[in-house]
Amino acid sequence: MTEAAKPRVRAQLSPFENVAVGGFGGALETCLQMPILTFKFCKQEGRPLPTTPAGWYRGVGVQAGTVAPITAIQMMVNGVLQGLALRGEKRPLSDAEQIYTAAGAGAISALVYSPVDLTTIQQQKLNLNPVSTMSHIVKEHGVQGAFRGFASCAVREAIYTAGYLGAAPVITAQLMTMDAFRDRQFAAGLCGACIAGTAAALLTHPVDTAKTCMQSDMA
Numbered sequence: 001m002t003e004a005a006k007p008r009v010r011a012q013l014s015p016f017e018n019v020a021v022g023g024f025g026g027a028l029e030t031c032l033q034m035p036i037l038t039f040k041f042c043k044q045e046g047r048p049l050p051t052t053p054a055g056w057y058r059g060v061g062v063q064a065g066t067v068a069p070i071t072a073i074q075m076m077v078n079g080v081l082q083g084l085a086l087r088g089e090k091r092p093l094s095d096a097e098q099i100y101t102a103a104g105a106g107a108i109s110a111l112v113y114s115p116v117d118l119t120t121i122q123q124q125k126l127n128l129n130p131v132s133t134m135s136h137i138v139k140e141h142g143v144q145g146a147f148r149g150f151a152s153c154a155v156r157e158a159i160y161t162a163g164y165l166g167a168a169p170v171i172t173a174q175l176m177t178m179d180a181f182r183d184r185q186f187a188a189g190l191c192g193a194c195i196a197g198t199a200a201a202l203l204t205h206p207v208d209t210a211k212t213c214m215q216s217d218m219a
Contacts, residue, residue, distance in 0.1 A: 102163075172191075
């Protein structure tokens with residue numbers, strides 16, 4: 001195999017770099033998507049849409065402030081799992097390894113993400129601040145109540161993270177072998193992310209709806 005034909009080995013980010021990239025990306029993503037998240041929550045729960053701008057962004061603080069470290073956790077754990085999969089070997093990850101390590105990172109992150117989603121949903125219903133909302137949940141339903149909907153959240157995050165950290169780079173690499181995307185890495189990356197993101201959204205929507213309904217109904 002010639003030097004030019006050898007597969008490129010992507011540099012592995014350090015845990016700190018993974019945390020920094022994931023944290024910034026998670027906060028930015030949440031701030032941009034909060035009105036969409038509010039619309040989704042309202043439709044899934046069958047409650048009226050907000051009538052003020054502040055209503056559309058209710059809960060954005062707790063969502064962004066916790067999704068940022070959650071995304072950071074996903075990227076950091078993904079890096080750790082990739083290192084375990086490689087076992088010290090200097091080689092590119094296989095497509096399957098990229099996807100299952102990403103899925104594992106997503107499932108682990110549900111330990112944090114499930115209570116965060118629960119707090120955001122209940123905060124919008126109770127009109128309380130995040131701390132008061134969680135205190136109300138624990139008082140009424142016990143500590144286990146904070147993890148209501150955990151299993152469905154773990155499935156959702158496993159599929160979602162497998163999409164953006166696993167399938168997206170795999171699809172991007174395949175697109176770059178096509179003449180239309182040769183030497184156009186940004187375009188290939190954008191298309192790969194859109195394809196993986198759309199597939200992940202379609203696959204996670206049913207389980208996400210079930211999770212939201214479970215977390216909304218705390219009676």
